[in-house]
Amino acid sequence: MQITVNANDINHGMSLVTRALSARPTRNVYEGVFAQTVEGGVQLTCTDGIMTIRTIVNAVVAREGSALLPAKLLSELLRKLEGDIVIRVEESRATVSAQGSRTNMLCMDMSEFPDIQDVTGDNVTTLPQNKLRDAVNRIIFAASSDENRRILTGCLMETYPEEVRFVCLDGFRLAMQRVYVTHELPKGKDSMTSVIPSTVFGEIARMMPDSDNPATIVCSGTHMMTVFDQTRVYTPLIAGEYINYHQIVPTTWTTEVRVERNALIGAIERAALMAREGKNNLLRLRLEKDQLTISANAERGAATEQLSIDFAGSNLDISFNARYLLDVMRNIDTQDMSMRFNTNVSPCVICPVTGNQYTYLVLPVRTVD
Secondary structure, rough: OOOEEEHHHHHHHHHHHHHHHOOOOOHHHHHEEEEEEOOOOEEEEOOOOOOOOEEEEEEEEEEOOEEEEEEHHHHHHHHOOEEEEEEEEOOOOOEEEEOOOEEEEOOOOOOOOOOOOOOOEEEEEEEEEHHEEEEHHOHHHHOOHHHHHHHHHHHEEEEEOEEEEEEEEEEOOOEEEEEOOOOOOOOOOOOOOEEEEEHHHHHHHHOOOOOOOOOEEEEEEEEEEEOOOOEEEEEEOOOOOOHHHHHHOOOOOEEEEEHHHHHHHHHHHHHHHOOOOOOOEEEEEEEEEEEEEEEEEEOOEEEEEEOOOOOOOEEEEEEHHHHHHHHOOOOOOEEEEEEOOOOOOOOOOEEEOOOOEEEEEEEOOOOOO
16 A cells, blocks of 8 residues: 555544544554545544544555554654655555655554444434534533443434434433424434434534534434544444433423523622532522522532523522533523523423523422521
8 A cells, every 4th residue: 555645634534533542442453543545545444342433535546455553653643744645555564754754663453453334224314514513512411421321321313304303311401402404204204313322422523623514424223324524433322212301391380580691601600619619519599570699608608699680480499500500501502591490399491582492401409498
């Protein structure tokens, strides 16, 4: 194999595929990047045995071939080179040359590198790359990290004819984002669902450029493939039935407040400084006509914040974990929002004043006064 490739192009490609590498690889083969010539370029692939990332980099191919190269060493070397780079593989040794620099390295045994096949199926979802990135980034915080509840470590993706919904929940909060795009579903289906590992979905979101070019997610019964530009990401899906979140989100309420997002974030952040000095990071909210009072108490002192609000319904005192509230507020992209309540032990629903592009739910903390 021999290719000539631009330093910027190959470094960008390596920065994508090496996201799949584990800090503690379970096999030597998972420390390598598999390079294979294709028409007009070189295809790079890395895997940790669960997530696989593959991308194509434009290159001049002088001789076809393939090799498994030490990914970390190659990546560090390439970042220190400029201009055109020549990568030549002869038998079990690779030579990387550029502008007077020449480095030899041993190739790895590629006989056990997994054969990654494209995922096929009729569960296909397509949406703009930036819409997918933003939706995933705004819900991923609510995914569980508890492997004993494996299904909740995933992100539920529901595809409907007029929208795609992304949902994460961990038993304390729920996050849902809607992206309005149209799909023609397979005959006889009114929706399609898959549960995608949140760690993989988070990596995909971080890789997505700020582009309205399409990203396509293809799911079979067991695996997923996400395709955008020249890059493909593969992972097994999480088996099992996701929690019916529709039954969790209240559809009626006795108290509603409308508040400006930035003002609320500032008040919560200031009160949270004192809340974190306490035992359970607790914030108390008092809702009454035209005013929201946020308070926190700890051995070192107390904090009180007051905000003007639009208020409807019954007065209410309710407590929340400060971090859970901030996680939600920082992922909302509207200037104003609605907070809806029933009792001091039932969840708070946070949504736009108009529209339904997002829905967040936070469980309160039960307190004894």
